[in-house]
Amino acid sequence: MPGTTQPPGDEAPDLAGDAYRALLDMIQRGGLPTETPLQERTLAATLGMSRTPVREAMSRLIGGGFAMRTSRGQLIVKEPTLRQYLEIFQIRMLLEGEAAAAAATRLETERARAVMVQVQALLTAGSSSVEENHRVDNLVHDTIALASGNQMLAQSIHDLRIKARCFDQNGTPERFEPGCREHIAILQAIVDRNPDAAREAMRQHLDTVRVGLVARHTHL
Template sequence: MSQRIPDPVPATDESPDLAGDAYRTLLEMIQLGRLSRDEPLQERSLAATLGISRTPLREAMSRLIGGGFAVRTPRGQLMVREPTLRQYLEILQMRSLLEGEAAASAATRMDPDTARSVIAQVQAHLASRNTDKEANHRIDNLVHDSIALASGNQLMAQAIHDLRIKARTYDQNGAPGRFEPGVAEHVTILQAVLDRDPEAARSAMRQHLENARAGLVARHTSL
């Protein structure tokens, strides 16, 4: 199983656990589209939803702004930050560079039993044909976070984690038609890692992200 990527911004002494937990929960809500890009983030309702006071919530929101996941409008409203198409393509380019190297490094470092476990879970997900957004995100996180952490470079793993969240603020609804190809590509990447083949792992990861980019461009130009 993958480990949790630690927070990039340390919490204050006042409420480290509440603020940290709120921050991680808000990030998950952004990824799943539960926090819409089109509606302001309301302190009162979010505090009630998370069951915390406004003090740790405000700290968590400050972390969202600092991480580039949210932005204040000229009217003072806090909104989920939506990348432009150009920014999203730049994110994918950066992900390709970083995650390609992470996959190559993981191919020399990941524990074989871990690789086999992740492959088994991905194959089970593919066989289930469960296209539920939460299930897809869980598997996607498992694959990409496991590989990033196995690279042995914590700074790179954190950068990959942050870029993936930012990408999902653009494409919250996912990519229709990418379920089976995307999951199959995950298996290909992981098999290269298990085979201890850095070049194949790097190539498979970059091809996976190029396919995602091509699908996005195709959908955008057809609108």
């Protein structure tokens, strides 16, 4: 998602923002597993930054619900509860369903087809790295959210998706092929200019993801 633009004449880099995004990415990829201690000095060295922006980024992680302090005052990566995960998906189904319906009336057909081509390429390849799978997943959901024409809606969806992904750091390999086909169905409904079908396809996709992940976590 695009960040906030700097005021005219202010070209100072947003180092804290860069650190925050880097740490979030590490959490999503499992590089910082849940309950991992977040040590300012170590993270600053890992990111190649001074400790000041990293300290601010760590504060943002707390504010965003991605980190917490233990009773001993140690900062760790927070593990969301199953209830929080279910609440995230309940909201996502509402917001992303409406975003998909709006995209069916607003998103350029050529753009929707271009995204579909990338999903199909992933499906044809039969497998992908975690990074590539995340990239295409982000492309699908962010493209649709932005096409809604509502920036606040798009940002809310983006933030909720990050939180959902942080809950399931290990990913769900068995969802690779079904997920690709569900993405194609959503995009096809958008190409067909069918808001109701796009809404339903998105909601079914998210509900399938939710049910599968709940089943996995309740059997751990």
